[in-house]
Amino acid sequence: MGGKCPHRKVKKRRLSHKTDRRSKFLRKGDDAVYEELQKPDAENKPLPVDEDLPGMGQYYCLHCDRYFATVAVRDEHFKTKKHKKRVKQMLGPAPHTQLDADLAAGMGMPDNGPKLMSM
Amino acid sequence: MRLEKCWFCSSTIYPGHGIQFVRNDAKIFRFCRSKCHKNFKMKRNPRKVKWTKAYRRLHGKDMTQDSTFEFERKRNRPERYDRNITENTLKAIKKIDKVRVDREARHHAKRMKGKKAKEQREAAKELEQSIHMVKAPVALQQEPSLTLPKIKVKVSQQQAEENRMEE
Numbered sequence: 031m032g033g034k035c036p037h038r039k040v041k042k043r044r045l046s047h048k049t050d051r052r053s054k055f056l057r058k059g060d061d062a063v064y065e066e067l068q069k070p071d072a073e074n075k076p077l078p079v080d081e082d083l084p085g086m087g088q089y090y091c092l093h094c095d096r097y098f099a100t101v102a103v104r105d106e107h108f109k110t111k112k113h114k115k116r117v118k119q120m121l122g123p124a125p126h127t128q129l130d131a132d133l134a135a136g137m138g139m140p141d142n143g144p145k146l147m148s149m
Numbered sequence: 150m151r152l153e154k155c156w157f158c159s160s161t162i163y164p165g166h167g168i169q170f171v172r173n174d175a176k177i178f179r180f181c182r183s184k185c186h187k188n189f190k191m192k193r194n195p196r197k198v199k200w201t202k203a204y205r206r207l208h209g210k211d212m213t214q215d216s217t218f219e220f221e222r223k224r225n226r227p228e229r230y231d232r233n234i235t236e237n238t239l240k241a242i243k244k245i246d247k248v249r250v251d252r253e254a255r256h257h258a259k260r261m262k263g264k265k266a267k268e269q270r271e272a273a274k275e276l277e278q279s280i281h282m283v284k285a286p287v288a289l290q291q292e293p294s295l296t297l298p299k300i301k302v303k304v305s306q307q308q309a310e311e312n313r314m315e316e
Contacts, residue, residue: 055173060192062174126195126203128156128178134202135159136249138219143226
């Protein structure tokens with residue numbers, strides 16, 4: 031998610047990839063986001079106040095794992111192609127995991143033995 | 150010694166090989182070689198990359214359901230060492246592996262059945278449709294010696310093709 035680059039004249043290449051590189055490790059992976067979305071009532075949980083984040087961490091997009099300064103900016107984000115694409119992707123099948131890789135390699139489901147403690 | 154599977158291509162990773170990446174949520178991603186690691190970093194989806202096992206499974210290129218897949222699995226429970234059991238297991242591994250390889254070969258043969266005939270049919274069709282590219286239709290009309298005399302002879306598909314190639 032590169033931000034706007036003010037100096038670029040060429041319209042198509044106006045996005046700067048510098049911020050993208052900087053926040054690469056802070057962003058969640060696809061599978062983490064997918065898991066978060068699968069949780070019930072993930073949408074209407076009150077967000078914790080964090081003064082380091084934009085907008086005190088109150089305006090958050092679950093699908094894209096991004097914080098926004100105001101409601102207006104977030105709603106604007108909801109209209110973007112990037113966001114819509116992301117929502118569509120998250121509605122699809124679950125992202126690839128190590129378990130999928132193991133199953134594809136011809137392994138069975140992991141054997142964890144009998145349950146020792148009943149919950 | 151635990152043999153892990155590559156996150157991307159599902160191949161076996163022997164000790165001392167490959168690289169592993171631990172994400173900041175403590176998830177481990179193992180890769181058999183730099184090829185797989187790079188593909189992961191490019192955020193490619195293994196289900197969409199044709200050379201991975203995940204793709205081949207999903208698209209019916211490989212066997213999907215087989216009883217031999219039940220033997221190799223991650224066992225997260227301690228096993229008391231028993232010499233006899235170990236010996237038997239080692240014997241069984243060879244046998245099971247042979248069975249699996251045979252079944253895979255059979256699956257492949259089944260999948261490839263009818264491919265040769267299909268290719269031949271397509272080649273014959275292409276030849277018929279685009280013979281004008283090799284020889285102009287006018288030239289064929291002017292000189293009848295170039296075209297084969299129309300005699301009804303029972304010939305197999307392959308022979309008919311060869312005749313056309315000669316002209």
